[in-house]
Amino acid sequence: MSKASTQNGGARVAQSASGEGARKRRPRYYEPETPPQPTHCQHPECDLPGVYRAPKSRAQLNEYFWFCLDHVRDYNKAWDYYAGMSQAEIERQVRNDVVGQRPTWPLGKWGAHGPSGRPSAPRSTFIPDDVAEALDSAAQARKTRAREEQKRNSRLSKEEQALAVLDLTAPVTMAEIRTRYRTLVKKLHPDINGGDKSAEEQLKVVNQAYSTLKAVAVR
Structure with a gap:
């Protein structure tokens, strides 16, 4: 066998090996990526690990909240796929x-x-x-x-709904409401939750509830 043919053959072998390596390194696009999971339950005032996922809404079935076992059970009991839909x-x-x-x-x-x-x-x-x-x-x-x-x-009046959001029941003082509000704000703050969108949405609800109760207090 000539030197040239040996070299060509070696090149073909190298190319084949390179091709196999390229095939092995090719990203597997068909494999779904698992979104990052929060390290704790996303229910306010719960520090247990959040290992159970639940869809955020009917329109967000592939986006999840993460809860501990007790809170995912509560979430599932309250879940209504048909919420907001007419009878028809x-x-x-x-x-x-x-x-x-x-x-x-x-x-x-x-x-x-x-x-x-x-x-x-x-x-x-x-x-x-x-x-x-x-x-x-x-x-x-x-x-x-x-x-x-x-x-x-x-x-339920607006005040009762707002108290429920803050996990409070009447009778309650404004000082107690303020203390509870500050606790939830710290818990749901974006800096604490790494920009978690679900925490931001919960914080908006908490802020609205606090504003409602504060408006009632100054009447």
């Missing part, structure tokens, strides 16, 4: 969940054609009785729950 929106959401969020349409609307106008396989719009009953039961349960929640909120 709730029923539409429940029906969409039954069909896996896939689009549906009545058979007679396009006849034997799909929404594109092209012939398609026949589609059935029949809903089994047990599914229909489940839909009706779920809708009625949501309606009852919404009414009870509305009654409960209407019974």
